[in-house]
């Protein structure tokens with residue numbers, strides 16, 4: 262192991278819940294000799310190995326993860342009171358143990374929001390976001406073959422803005438953090454990234470209406486512009502996209 | 518527009534537009550109140566004009582409708598949001614700094630504003646606009662707004678309590694507007710990365726000016742600053758140079774100075 266790393270002994274308070282209906286509770290586990298160079302999810306792997314070896318009745322902790330490099334949006338976890346943990350602008354898989362100190366107690370909870378029911382332990386059902394995407398988060402008109410990169414001029418400002426919105430990985434931290442259980446940051450990012458670009462503009466009105474309709478149907482809350490979502494978004498998606506979504510939605514409704 | 522007002526954004530637009538309408542009303546109301554600081558009789562003229570004027574009554578109805586929409590949707594939206602949030606609560610949630618207190622407590626602040634309004638209605642609207650329309654008799658004439666203000670905040674035995682209630686009311690309004698002002702623009706899409714900080718700054722100034730203005734009038738009245746005496750209407754006979762010495766509005770018939778007048 263590289264020089265300069267330290268070992269941490271930690272107390273973990275982990276939410277354990279057998280299934281959606283079961284009553285959950287915090288279980289306390291101790292882990293030893295965790296390197297400050299380990300990632301948070303590696304620490305979870307070590308914990309699980311330990312739980313398997315110890316044959317605890319509740320078994321290893323179920324938690325979501327996939328790419329472990331901040332691009333898939335699978336990892337979740339509410340760590341010490343914050344979505345994706347105590348660092349800013351990163352996903353849980355990008356969180357490292359150097360953010361913690363020896364002897365710390367770490368509380369690990371699942372996303373808790375009406376739209377994301379718990380499946381098991383720290384794993385929640387986030388298919389609601391997929392359903393919103395299926396309602397209109399795509400370009401369905403035929404765009405032909407790959408056009409020449411310069412055939413459609415797009416200003417740098419617009420391209421950057423669309424790219425910032427496209428950075429959304431659909432992790433769900435926005436709705437999980439929001440006191441209103443609102444998915445507006447996610448929906449606005451998805452509507453924005455396409456509404457800003459000529460390829461997406463064609464269906465902008467239809468898309469805004471369809472995605473908002475689906476979001477409402479699925480029972481997500483109404484945005485009161487608290488801005489908590491943008492503070493916890495691992496991709497720093499700005500609430501200015503919410504203003505654009507509102508604009509797109511109003512325009513779409515006035516048109517017909 | 519089919520289904521627009523059933524959608525989450527549509528309902529928020531109703532909230533925003535009714536809120537902005539109420540803000541305009543507040544601005545108008547403040548201008549009216551400030552008149553009393555400069556001249557009680559000018560203020561009473563404004564009261565007389567707005568009390569007996571059917572346009573003002575119609576305006577009041579529109580205003581009531583605005584409040585109704587705002588309040589009804591406030592409860593609908595808040596109820597839906599609580600449901601969306603679900604029953605599960607985090608063991609602890611420590612948000613990083615940057616979330617305004619007001620943005621998370623708009624309903625509570627709104628309810629405080631509403632309670633203040635009810636007190637205010639009982640004190641002024643019922644004694645002035647309503648009394649004039651219904652022709653009921655009060656301690657002071659319905660058009661003598663300055664006397665009513667002076668009574669509630671200076672002469673009444675409960676004056677100190679009224680001043681405190683009003684200041685709490687304005688503090689809640691300040692918080693509500695601090696968030697509400699910029700949020701309303703954001704809701705109708707009139708905002709972006711450049712304008713969010715600008716709107717938040719304007720919101721701070723605007724809510725401070727409005728609430729400080731209202732509070733100033735109350736404190737001014739509490740300090741006995743309102744001159745409830747009317748201008749002398751009997752100058753040739755009475756000794757008063759400008760201000761009438763009588764308790765009631767100047768009346769040449771009952772003027773005690775009429776005989777000694779030079």
Ligand code: HEM
Nearest residue numbers: 485532533536539540591623624627628631697700701704
């Ligand atoms: C003079 C009185 C009032 C003014 C000027 C006012 C103004 C506003 C404004 C401008 C907004 C922002 C709308 C938006 O975010 O789009 C707002 C939001 C709100 N108001 Fe008021 N309001 C007043 C009274 C009330 C009352 C009496 C209540 C409730 C009993 C109330 C409850 C709310 C709530 C819950 C919100 C947040 C709604 C949301 O963001 O979804 N307000 N108000």
Ligand code: SF4
Nearest residue numbers: 429430432433435494
């Ligand atoms: S907007 Fe941010 S917090 Fe919300 S789903 Fe996308 S990446 Fe996650």
Ligand code: FES
Nearest residue numbers: 327329334336354
């Ligand atoms: S596991 Fe893919 S973003 Fe964290």
